[in-house]
Amino acid sequence: MDKEIPIKERRKRKIKSWCRFGAVVLAVVAGLMWFAGASRQSVKLDGLSTGVTDVGTIETTVNASGRVKPGMEEIVTSPISSRIMKVYKKAGEQVEEGEPIIQLDLTNVQTQYDQMVDEMRMKELQLEQLRINTESSLREQQMHLRVKEMSVNRLEMDLRNERYLDSIGSGTGDNVRRARYAWETAVLELEQMRQALDDTRSVKAADLRVRELEMEIFRRKLAEAERTLTDARILAPRRAVITQISSDIGSQVGSGAQVAVLSELDHYKLDCEIADSYADRVSVGSNVAIKIGRKVIDGVVSDLSPVSRSGVISFTVQPADDSDPALRSGVRADVYVKTNVIDDAVRIPNGPYYSAGPGAYRLFVISPDGSVMERRDVTLGQANYEFVEVVSGLAPGEKVVTSDMTPHKNKSVLKIRK
Secondary structure, three states: OOOOOOHHHHHHHHHHHHHHHHHHHHHHHHHHHHHHHOOOOOOOEOOOEEEOOOEEEEEEEEEEEEEEEEEEEEEEEEEOEEEEEEEOOOOOOOOOOOOOOOOEOOHHHHHHHHHHHHHHHHHHHHHHHHHHHHHHHHHHHHHHHHHHHHHHHHHHHHHHHHHHHHOOOOOOHHHHHHHHHHHHHHHHHHHHHHHHHHHHHHHHHHHHHHHEEEEEEHHHHHHHHHHHHHOOOOOOOOEEEEEOOOOOOOOOEEOOOOOOOOEEEEEEEEEEEEHHHHHHHHOOOEEEEEEEEEEEEEEEEOOOOOOOOOEEEEEEEOOOOOOOOOOOOEEEEEEEEEEEEEEEEEEEOOOOOOOOOEEEEEEEEEEOOOOOEEEEEEEEEEEEEOOOEEEOOOOOOEEEEEOHHHHHHHOOOOEEOO
């Protein structure tokens, strides 16, 4: 038969069991804490980037941001207020020059144009009628003038006859005076008729010029209406790719409203921005390096805005090879404007550590045997997208961690785990 264990004995055994369990737990916790501490004091190089200090040339740059844009973009607008009847193309499709893109409702415009054509024809007939009336009126006055000239010649002959009769005693002085008076009166009337004919010619010619000027003005209006009607058919102005298009059939568009954007995707440029504190370092003609991923393309500043907006200035970069496959519309790029050349500079590869420009930094330097890395105060100078100038603190041949070491900023020495 089993003997019952006293309560006091059972309590002692339970306490001993709990103590042993607590000791084990404390040992495990202490081990974990030691392991974590040891891990924080050591790192692996596998996930870090490093670089070796050397001596060479640095083309110093200032950083800007850029976005790739087509070398040519043309906005197609509606010349009239109308509504979209049909869309012939979609965004992304290529069009040839003169190819239709969008059809607008041209009923009202066509009617107005036809009315203007009819009005133009009526004005032409009115002008022709004015010419005929003018020529008829002038011919009539010229005919009266010739009749008057014949009358003056006849009166002049009568005057000579009366003078002759008076000289041989067959006439009288009164007859001579009457004949002279009649001839002089006729001469004045002839002069008056000639002046009236000249005045009529001037007036009629002025009327014709006014009408011809009105016709010319109306012709220009008609030509403008014809151009508007032609443009309202929305044809592609050049060979290009449609990057935007209004595709809502039946929607209203106002005069001057954008209906499509055509882009030339064989050639590209970059719209760039840089802090206005670097404005004195950027000028038209400055050489730049365009970095898209790992691809670097040379370029030049082709245009520079003289105005600063919100602390930045804008400029345009023309790539040396504007058809490089890395250039795609809308892609963002890092743009480095070259400002100076430093020869025989101590340099290290650029990296995330270089974040505040020239000044003091704390970098981790790997020991020659590769067992530890020590934090060191270093002074850095100018940089480009590849290298940073070392002013002091590093010697050629030393190996430096170029990754972001912010998690270890409070450590002076780190062991390197294999």
